[in-house]
Amino acid sequence: MVHYSLSFFTYMQVVGHASRTTALLASLGALIFAAALCPFVGRYADRVGRRKTILTAGTCLIVAVFPAYTLAGSGEWWASLIGAMLMAVGAVICGVVTAVLLSEQFPTRVRYTASALCYNVSYTIFGGTAPLVATWLIERTGNNLSPAIYLIAITLLAMWGGLRLPESSHRALDADESEWRHAPEPFMRPTT
Incomplete structure (x- = not known):
């Protein structure tokens, strides 16, 4: 959510x-809106599964990206806020499902390291390069909506x-431990 917020913040200033x-207030409003969405998205992800939630997140981002960037490019606070909130829906869905999805993909003994990596x-x-890439794309192409196209490609x-x-939503986190136990240790230290 923060990386999207930073690139959108940059877009509001550079293009709009x-x-x-104005950009900070619009971003703040969108972040408050996003925080309120999190519990609902978590329930949705648990009900329909991780893969359908990923599909929902991507669809929301692709559908919202052009209207959101158009509104954010207006330079007006209310329009920028609505644009940021449109983008927040897909970003929140993505962020909420990512944390859980990554945890469910790895065995317990390497879960934290692997998911963090x-x-x-x-x-x-x-995420870290998004503001730079957005600015570069606008300068290079002359198209103020080129960051939206970049976002669609990443999505x-x-x-x-x-x-x-x-799909990992309906299995216990330690359900596959027996399979993982016999796999070679990924970060083995040499024994002395």
Whole structure:
């Protein structure tokens, strides 16, 4: 959610020529809205499963991206707020399901390390560079909506990867421990 918020914040200022205060207030409003959505999204993800939630997140982002960027590019507070809230829906769904999904993909003994590594490497590559890439795309193409196209491409890539994962919502976290127990230790220390 924070990486989306940063790139959207940058977009409001660069394209919409919104003041820093306007962009910050719109971002703050969207973050409050996003926080209120989290429990509902969590219930949804538990009810329909992780894969359908990933599909929902991607669909919401793809559908909302052009209207959201158009509103954010207006430079007006209310329009920027609505645009940020539109983007927040998909971002929240994505964020809520990612935390649980990553935990469910790894055995207990490596769960924290493996999920933290996957999340943080992806976050650094895609989220950390988003404001820079958005600004670069606008300068390079002259199209103020080029960051929206970039976001759609990243969303399609995430959906492709997420839908390839096994459904994990209705199994116990330690259900597959016996299978994992016999696998070689991924980070074995040499014995002395």
